[in-house]
Amino acid sequence: MNFVTEFLGFMAWLMARPRRSLEVLGLWVYLFIKNNAAAVQDEDGSWYWPVWFEVDSSALRAFMDGISSKRLWELRQELIRYSRLEYQKASGGRPARYALIPFDTGLRQVRLGSAAHSGSDFFWKPAAECSGNPAGFQKKRPPEQNRFSSDSDINNKYINTKSIPGYADTNPNGFNIPPKLTEEEERQLEAAYPDPVERFWAGMALRDQKAEEEKAWEF
Template identity: 35%
Template sequence: MNYLTELLAFFRWMEQQRLSPLLQAFWHYLMYFNNRAAIKGADGFWYWPVEFRVPNKLFQDALGLKNRQPLWTQRQTLIRKQRVTYTPDAGNRAGQYRLIPFDKGLAPASIAAGERQEPTLVWTQTATESGHGAQPYINNINPKQASLFYHNQEEPPNTHSIHGFNLLPPLTESEKAAIQALYPGDSVAAFNAMWAAREAKQKGETT
């Protein structure tokens, strides 16, 4: 799962959803805790676990809630909107969350992780590989290096900066339309394909 891709997709999804500020914050904290629970596989890569646990008290403190009722309400709303599933624990342990990714190219897979005896379910890339491949991008959400050869074409001449930004060449409207036509109804796949096209355009300009 790619943190930045999910974040951008969430904001695009919000254009069609009326979400309270509290509900938005709750989703962001779910992403944060899911990311913080990252698992290092035997291959040395970090992966997002499909399921993770968070105590109610952590959410209450983070969101400034005095009791669990508002938290229950926010959780039920995300469940109804099919953005998360939740399994309460029968004992005193924290309940188990499972975020539903916006990226339709993700699928659960079992991996061996550290000293765990049982395989662990993690998110892996399957169909949507045009932009990012199978790399999980856990802790470094924007791993791209700064480009010394490209500047933002929209900036005035002689004002561009090379201090830490990889500003890719923009696509024309016709290029965007052609890519969107390849991925009807899948905005994440279209976004990944557009990013790949911009990277390819940059390589063509700098080689």
């Protein structure tokens, strides 16, 4: 999986939700970082992310300011319900196992010979790099809104540049990039929102508003 592609994909997905939750963002980001840290290097020197990876629930809850087990279950179920996550509870002294469902629908599950002792069976690999029909391929899921599909290879990292629906002509790469805030707008946000997280979301909302206003002037 590509770090930038998946993060942008998740943010596009989250922004499209009718009810956004910073706790859902925190849970997904923590799992995303853990998944990336569990990557294994293949014989050709490339790094591949495991499909399933272990997560210590105590460390996860501590990262999320000590949320209760019940609340963690609720957040996890929300991501599972929207097909963004799969989960296997802890058993036999082993930690819980998670599997993030990539936004890049061009990935396939394959075995890596170099990962025989990594504790993981399957890894995500671009379909373009796969030969034949490796064991563990999953049936391709139908594309859903705000998903990215495979396009190009940039700086030797597999990345996708399909546009988010509705923004095909926004910029050459297809990503929706709202207008930047002025220094005065930044100062006003800092004064109104001391909390950096709240300030981030307020800034995003203001940039979206400016984009809509600029779009209106085009007509």
